[in-house]
Amino acid sequence: MQVVNMTMQSPPSLTRKILLSSEGFSPIPVIKILKTYYDWIPRNLSALPLTFNRSALVVGDTEILTFDGVLLRMPRSSCKVLLASVPDVVSVYMSHPQPSGAPEVTLQAGSTKAIIKPNMEVDVNGRQVHGRQTVGDVVIEVNPHYVTLVSPMLGVQLMKEERVVMVNASTWVFNHTRGLLGLYDNERANDRMMSNGRNASSLHDLVNSWQENPSCSTPQITPIDPTHVPVKESVLCDFLFFQMKPCMPVVSPKPFIQSCLIQSRPFEVAHSYQSFCRTQGVMFPLSIF
Template sequence: SLTQAASYVSLSPMFSVDTSLWSFEALLPTPVDNLIWAYYSFMPCHARYLLPPYNRTAMVVDGTEIITFDGAVLRAPPSSCKLLLAQYKSDSLIMQSQQAAAASSHFILKVSGITVEVKPDFTVTMNGQPISGPQQIQGEVKVYKMAEKIEVMTPTITLRVYKMSHTASVEVSGWTYGQLAGLLGTYDGEMGNDWMTPSGSRASSLQELVKSWREDQQCQIPSVSPFSPLHVPIVRMVQCNALFGVRTRCNPVVRQESFRKMCFTSRNACHVARAYSALCATKGVMDVFPLGC
């Protein structure tokens, strides 16, 4: 209701910042915008971002809201079914989301005969054996355990699971371009292809798309509704506009449009905002403004 929205606005310090800086993007000269993009593109935080083919990152928030490698925004219902997120040759990443809103997802990464599992309680196993130390390296697979995130690095897929935001980022090597399969898309520069099923046909609905990437085709997937602006509560709309309406120096590097759309349908708007911040950080860009969450 409007009363709820007004109440949220009065309690949110971010809304005041958002109101005062709402026109900042329009006032920022295009050359400055391009300069920021060029700086972080040609002076990246990692050498692997310096020359093509470039790595690409997809995001999963709360196990349900997805941004593919090519930027398409998808949804998957909370389910005990295991979903294939990404596969490159024999390497694969599988996700099992949780019904409880406060629970993180279960991720299974299989690379070069090694299986790493990141569980909802933030414990990690490698080939079934718990990892207790801050890091473990076996072959080409490296696992780093930090207070705020777990990072699993391989030559083709890097999985980062963030504890506070219930977010996972999936970064793939540029050498996988056009050779990926899974719910996170093909990474070929075409968002339309992210609706393709394993059979090569285009899914007619989100329900069909999610079902097609089940590991067990007998597992029952709950219904999932597509995004509709008409069904977004006013309070959530105000909150998302406050979180993503403020201009930051990361905008030229990571566009906000997909995250703003995801924010409208997510379980927790702050988780989406932190996901955006996490993606910016992987590119060496730290937030200028606080998230307000």
């Protein structure tokens, strides 16, 4: 009920008032309409249909594409940063226990806490899990190449070889997410909003505001200035990603291109994009890799 009431007006409020005010014009008794409504509402979160229709990405540990398509950056840091949450329902955090190592991702949904460790092992409520399992409202799938954690509101997938963290949002949480990945409200202008509701003046302030512990020291991070990218690297990245145009309507290349511009291994980044595209069902008639 709590989550459903976030996404639509419930009978005790606006809907009920409308129904009662129009009762004289309806051939169906209002009490029957309300009973049908309550019968339809799931008794618990796991009964909700899993309809994920928006994704946000963290590419190469630092390059972010928000739910609404804004390009941001975050530092590799041991500080736990809130990527996305539906307050009081589910949250997804990311940190780097070793700044040069792989990330650690945590999904907390109710009493279920699942942690994807940098070595791709998964602990759920302190117990290591393997294969496919369901704990509470969370479905866990573990294999050597990727780990998927799915709750009815948010899902997260960590892909080892592609170095991608993908957070998926359900249609039920439109305009109800909080965190570094944005509000998921189709408004790009507010995707630099800090946890206090104000727009951040810098990436450092934005990331710091979404840390689990605000006193944790946030490493400095600056926006990428395309004018400072060497021409050779810029042309090479443009060429590599031009070859993968079939995927661009499906997966935005923006965070991958940004990663390509700052990485010393552009072919590796481009291959990561191609590999990720294939996981999303995109086929390439020709491949440069």
